[in-house]
Amino acid sequence: MTTFLKELEKYAELEKSYHKKYPGAQQLGNFYQYFGLGKMLQIMEEAAGREIKFFVENSTNQCIYSFEQV
Numbered sequence: 001m002t003t004f005l006k007e008l009e010k011y012a013e014l015e016k017s018y019h020k021k022y023p024g025a026q027q028l029g030n031f032y033q034y035f036g037l038g039k040m041l042q043i044m045e046e047a048a049g050r051e052i053k054f055f056v057e058n059s060t061n062q063c064i065y066s067f068e069q070v
Contacts, residue, residue, distance in 0.1 A: 004037070007038065008037065011037060011040060011041055014041070015028050015044070018044060018047075018052075021049075022051050022070070025051055025052070026052070026053070026054055028040065028044070028052070030054075031054045031065075034054075034056075034062075034063035043065060046067070047067050048067075050067040050068055050069050050070070051067065051069075051070050052065055052067060052068075053065060053066050053068055
């Protein structure tokens with residue numbers, strides 16, 4: 001299996017467990033276009049059990065994120 005497919009599989013697993021823990025959270029896939037697969041994996045691992053909040057600045061089309069302890 002290629003590295004990309006392994007990362008995609010890992011992303012799917014992390015996303016599933018994240019949404020199980022935070023069912024009302026923003027859909028992570030909506031922000032994939034801003035960060036790509038590698039960075040999304042890094043963000044989910046960095047969250048370490050915290051909820052991820054994404055903010056899109058429409059005028060610059062940039063996205064930032066933060067973590068929130070719930």
